[in-house]
Amino acid sequence: MTDTAVADNPAQSGPESGDGVRRRDFIYVAATSAAGVGAASVLIPLVSQMAPSADVLAESSTELDIGSIQPGQAIKAVFRKQPVFVRRLTPKEIAEAKAVPVDSLRDPQSLEDRTKKGKEEWLITMGVCTHLGCVPLGTGEGEVKGEFGGYFCPCHGSVYDTAARIRKGPAPKNLEVPPYEFTSDTVVKIG
Ligand code: FES
Structure with missing residues (x-):
């Protein structure tokens, strides 16, 4: 009834x-x-x-074996559905980054500020331009790196240096350094 x-x-x-x-x-x-x-x-x-689903939880960190990346090379990985760049700087790129007076920069940060102590050859940043979010070039073999030898954003011409700091163009900030830690000499956990 x-x-x-x-x-x-x-x-x-x-x-x-x-x-x-x-x-x-x-x-x-x-x-x-x-x-x-x-x-x-x-x-x-x-x-x-x-509640976060299992795949979201799994993506909340990314573990990468970076042992095979040679000086001068970079890889593009994915962290929380966004590109992340892992770059192994050459001694020349490190010297270039250190030669820039920090207070002359738009977003003043030293290479030391952007890398881990004793691991300054490893530059780990998000691969997202801080202007409007395009993915800059510079990780792939033969890709344009821009006049400061780091990354070049093809969308509106932002140019980043070898510490991924903004040097020219409309982007307001350096490429963001995500939280990460080395869990061994060759493995890095991002997130
Ligand atoms: S999104 Fe990179 S310069 Fe505009």
């Missing part, structure tokens, strides 16, 4: 009916529990949407 069927029958729901009160109680209870079930079924999908 549905709630409507009970409510529509005055003989059953009227005050003169012997069990009218009890039936009204039933309608009230039934309606309350239906609302309760409804609320629960709305809550469960909401809660499951808020």
